Amino acid sequence: MPVTMDDVARAAGVALSTVSRALSDNPRVNVATRAQIQKLAREMGYVPSAIARGLATKRTYALGVVVHDIVDPFQAELVRLIDMRALELGYSLLLSHSGDEEQREQQAINILRQQRVDAIIMPDSSVSDSFLSQVASEGMPVVLLNRMSYPYSIEIDNVGAGEMAAIHLLDLGHRRIAYIGGTRTQPENDDRQSGYARALEKRGQSVDPALITLGNGWSDGGRDCMREFLKLAHPPTAVFCYNDLTAFGAIGAIQAAGLRVPQDISVVGFDDIALASILHPPLTSIAQDKEQMAKLAVEMAHALATGKPAAPRTILPGRLVVRASTAACS
Amino acid sequence: MPVTMDDVARAAGVALSTVSRALSDNPRVNVATRAQIQKLAREMGYVPSAIARGLATKRTYALGVVVHDIVDPFQAELVRLIDMRALELGYSLLLSHSGDEEQREQQAINILRQQRVDAIIMPDSSVSDSFLSQVASEGMPVVLLNRMSYPYSIEIDNVGAGEMAAIHLLDLGHRRIAYIGGTRTQPENDDRQSGYARALEKRGQSVDPALITLGNGWSDGGRDCMREFLKLAHPPTAVFCYNDLTAFGAIGAIQAAGLRVPQDISVVGFDDIALASILHPPLTSIAQDKEQMAKLAVEMAHALATGKPAAPRTILPGRLVVRASTAACS
DNA sequence: CTGTTAGCGCTTTCAC
């Protein structure tokens, strides 16, 4: 149904290959006929077939992105930025959901393999290295976000960031500081918690296991964990959360219990998503340089896909953004 | 680099076409050799090339999705549900961002045209009908979400939903009810506002233009608009917002001004996104049946792509979810 | 500068 190059060639009275060259602005074709063919193609409503081109060139100009859940604002922000940079480089995005299960994650990758994307970008992956290298051996490189131990990855210094958050609270005079984590499968969770623990130890504080718990990376998890903390004989005076969603849930639970943030309990989030600065109280959070992350990820994918030397594994620093959800311990 | 059908055929000592048939479970090939070929293909790590198949069959099993911004939780929830249903039907998703500009939207569609997706699904489109029908004439059907006047579309009854929200507030005794809209380009905005106006008129209330304003569909817009309302000599006692994000911003502004929700001002949102029930106070909102929407959209796209009769244009009802952000007017 | 031709990996008649 759509117009093909052959149609254009016939209409222009030239060979198919000339059209192909003209349309790719090949200088080897006469500038006049080149312009004429381009004009004709436009008039005829010619739309190049990316799949035919892909078959011939072995490049699809499509990038696969596998996310746990696009509803997570942090992942959504990342995907949007990835899309922006990808568009600039001429790539389209194939989005695939993995849930949390490793099996679904493999399935998602397999679909992208079939679609012959030029590279795959995965935030928060938990697939095995062996599977990844098998995929890569087929000429489909994989770039990981937030997963150390993989050569092609970009991540932030989660340990350092976790430490930064805890230090901030310690500096405000807090001594009973809780940590509400994500899920066990989220690899960054351990690092953020380690950073938190390291900060306490540096200040000569012991880490109280009763003040460390596991949420689920979503608001309801934060809410439920906070409710439990509030039942304690000595509830924490400050809480560091795995991410902003968790923090929102925690704040909701605190307020629902009739307490105030930050007067009664201080809260620190992670990711600095857009809502963080707008809800009341504005949330103190650790910002990740998502823009840089997305940019580097796409560029690394691009380099890998074109066989150019890829930048080495990059670790970005986190940045503490102090807002009104934290205050001195009363 | 990847294993091809030809490789498998050679290894199995049969013709290429037999492999093709065996792999698609064609009953015309001997059940024993069929199983053997499938086993061999698996062992050899064969991954079918979707683009080669697409070229041959003229179906890519890819669906294009054009969103304004995936960071919008409502759109993200929709996309996730679309992906779930699409996966069940064997489709992959190509995601493309449109920003708000119609030009970018056309560009996004053009990329999907090149990729030869089987159909396009667009929430909140503002492209012209003529462009859409041109795309459709190439055998690439388009399904619209939340845009009336297009034959292949699914939407909720925005007028009715807007009326429902306003009635709820009127029933609580409110008389000064404001409306914070989205942007002008969001087509649902007008309908929601009409519903709001209709409710007031039905109850013999006049619509006060000073209480109607335009946000931007994001939290900061809601915050800024609410700040303006609070400067009024007689601020509203209740606010109906275009969507939940706008409502969150409005609530933030109210609380930042030292007032309380709902004791001083009631707030109603729209979309009932996940966060709505978790933040404090839990938000009264109009829920859309996103699951049904996504399901119908994918099925309509599928039907259109396969030339089967598509279900007629569907209008789903909205549903008022009353939570703690609304209360009787004091 | 332009035309001819051989694939890219797969599906699908058409023969046998």
Added chain:
DNA sequence: GTGAAAGCGCTAACAG
């Protein structure tokens, strides 16, 4: 039941 061969729409040598 299986094989041979044409073709999907394009790119990229290879000739001229």
